[in-house]
Amino acid sequence: MTAFEFIPNTLEDQRKMLAEIGLSDVEELFVDIPAEVLKRFKPLGLKPISELEVSQLVSRMASENAHTGQYVSFLGGGIYDHYVPAIISHLISRGEFLTCYTPYQAELSQGTLTWMFEFQTMICELTAMEVANSSMYDGGSALAEAMLMAKNITGRKRFLVSKSLNPHHRRCLETYAWGVGLELIDVPFTETGQLDRAALQPGELDDLGGLIVQTPNFFGVIEDLSGLKELIKDAFLIVSVNPISLGLLAPPGLFGADIVVGEGQPLGIPQSFGGPLLGIFATRMNYVRRMPGRMSGRTVDADGRVGYVMALQTREQHIRREKATSNICTNQALMALCATIYMATLGRHGLRKLAELNLQKAHYLAEKIAKLPGFALRFSGPFFNEFVVRTRKKPSRLLKALRDEGFLGGLDLESYELLDGNNLLVAVTEKRTRDEMDRFVKVLKGA
Amino acid sequence: MAYPKEYRYTKEHEWVKLENGKARIGITDHAQHQLGDIVYVELPKIGTKVKQMQEFATVESVKAISPIYAPLSGEVIDVNKELETKPELINQSPHEQGWIAIIAPSDLTELDSLLTAEQYERHIGA
């Protein structure tokens, strides 16, 4: 019998414990499993391997992937190559954060409950909303849950969805909408890349559950949210955001948004091939009892000392079962801790500076590319750190040339079927240097 | 706590008190005791029409949300707004100040299907 480092029991331990139970063999513990089921069992055919061997094996697989330490990345589309401060990985790796669960026993979980409270506060500050939960799975599912919440409150099943929404999020939305029986109606964009308000005709607004928009949108273009809430009245204005952009942009809460969601990955979370990510979810205090997800709330202990507990748990599935506001249980807590530490580290003015670096650099590159023959900016609207370039040549060919020179050149939009012709989505974060951008332009020119 | 003789009760632990043809409704002392500290009450909208034993409000404790059923059919004509800020009134005074709503009953014969104080006490094994 192999001894395993994660299982302390020795044969001698097992013998003593079996004696206490009154059995003589561990197999007797499994008598309740029908013999027929046991007989059908089929193993994996894998022998145990050591830590050393698994480390070599998995490292080889990792080395077969491209990554942004190896390539200079201009790839975005919802996941961005931002700098992650060194302290984050160190702090979240502390066993007391990493290896605990949902804070069911508040007195043993003040660390988790305190940072959750901090996270909720920071998200409220960023979005100018009144209340935030402590995380959803990702931007896509957060958006879907926002739609369900709006449906539950308004009782209406029609939702207008901006065509410039991230198509990956849009596909999650479609899955949930079909599952729940909701209708999604496209709202087109104009030549600026922004929502076409002319399409929001009174007829379209009848019996409306909500309007779903993203800013900056999938094309990187910043939406003007003013007046939208007034237009749709008691239907829900649901806004999906890039949290980094809110260092600089006027927050959706100021435009009357009812729910603000977003993908929190830019807040100090590695790209990790698209997961684990972080769903952000914030709303108005009026709706707090209809909100999905976990929340930490402040209270006092038996001595009057400030402490935190899981608040308003009666909304949740473990108490309310089929009447719960959502089925969510395990969420993305550790990723929310990354974001909390990130926002604390960047701080009040740091996030603004970071957002400005993104903005300035993206415009530098956009302008240079636009001057190249065979290249033009696709949209005229204001953009943040990402923009669409219309190209004469096939983006796939350009991307190949860029890759040969060490660049992840952006996202070819062809397969998304949102735009005519050849279009390349290019993202620029604070990590990109002028030198890298100049080389990028040079490769494009020669491709 | 004594169960007022002039009230009528449901098996689901609501009480009704008839006042000039209008029905004042709340939950019983037994119910509030089972629920523990009430932290929130979701009141019905005035004007809502309800059928007998239809869920029309909820009370929330830390660990549970419980539906409140309308003991009589009719229209909700008043609600206890004080509960919005002082849900603990239900714990402190379940049969008086902790009332939840007033219904204008549409069919007073429904009263016959409710329990008397004596029957209710037997129902809860008091």
Add this chain to the structure above:
Amino acid sequence: MGNTIFDIGEENRIGLRLPALDVPERNLTELIPAELIRKEDPKLPQVSQVEVVRHYTRLSRMNYGVDSGIYPLGSCTMKYNPRINEDLARLPGFAHAHPLQGDELSQGALKLMYELGEYLCVIGGMDAISLQPAAGAHGELTGMLLIKKHFERTKELHRRTKILLPDSAHGTNPASAAMCGFEVVPIPSDARGLVDLQALKAHLDESVAGIMLTNPNTLGLFETDILEITKLIHDVGGFVYYDGANLNAIVGRARPGDMGVDIVHYNLHKTFSTPHGGGGPGAGPVAVVKKLEPYLPVPRIVKNGNRYSLDYEYPHSIGKIHSFYGNFGVLVRAYAYIRMMGDEGLKAVSTNAVLNANYLRVRLSKVYKAPYDRLCMHEFVLTTKGMSEEIRTLDVAKRLIDYGVHPSSIYFPLIVPEVMMIEPTETVSKEELDYFADALIKVAQEMRENPQLLKEAPHAVPVYGASVRRLDEVRAAKEPILRGHFP
């Protein structure tokens, strides 16, 4: 505000310097209309880096984790999280790979996901899998959507309206089924603590879309009638969904697929050792039998020769359930765990998980009441009902904290009053089990001799104990304070 990061720091302190702008600076309002620019910076903290590190280090010390000691939450499988898996998930080829960099540049990640999918299919006895769901409940939702899609395609949806659920089920089960518009029909447990077959039969007709089962169930008991149950459901044309929360009890020796199950979700953060992280990220892959394969979420990972790719071409798919491909970093950890353990290791997991639970059960049922006094699987329930007039299970749990251990789950499953649900897992030593049992036995004695001790617990002790005394949950619910405010 109370011990938060907002309570420290000073105006203009910073936690990180940023590089200077290396391109010509443009006037902001040239780039963005003034009305779309934020007038006031968000009121985030203003702290130096050392303050950030000290604050979160201090907060971490107010938490109890698996690394601190036994953490016997029932149905949560709080087993040790191997640290090698943390290192592997942080390898640059994984941590810094972009999900849209293309199949060609992602062969390592796709290969790992493909192989993990194959392993999980064998472990579950299933035919095909999606790794997208980010947690168990997300897997349940996916499973319910698969059932819905099937009946939509067979044009039976109008009558296939019910999902049957044992009353011992996790709360996520009814919530997931309800989200998809199914009517939830609870099936009572019988005196054995198992699905009441007579009650089940009474609900069987063509309105049944399926049943959701956890096996062993949340009482820690194996559904011995499982083969009959799955047959009964199949006979009326329904599907059997297996909630894998308790897979740790049978992993390496029995497979849900061999019990007649059609859909399985796995909790990689339970059975496969990935860290719980304070409440996530987890991963809840969903595997199915052939019949349901066409409906699995896209993209699927396919293998052609030695090349792996993401495939969106499944016309009957329910669509996407995650922005990308699931919690990839969690998948890396589970992959490494399965490879390290191999068949022999996985079998040793269930052997020792079940042995440990039974050992604790036998020791503790001499003092507490075991409502189902028989062999259990990886977890079991006890009740304090009838032991004291004034002491509740909550008080027992809080008093355990004073002994430096984490209490079990309490007040779940709902069908046992004043319940404790205890799952020790295979990664605790006999000495730790004995310490935990001794502590609970001592608390039972205190309950008789000095109940006040329990009522006032916990008594805030510094290391790996409570950092506060008992917290007022009523106050938190009555006047919810869910965020801080600043001057």
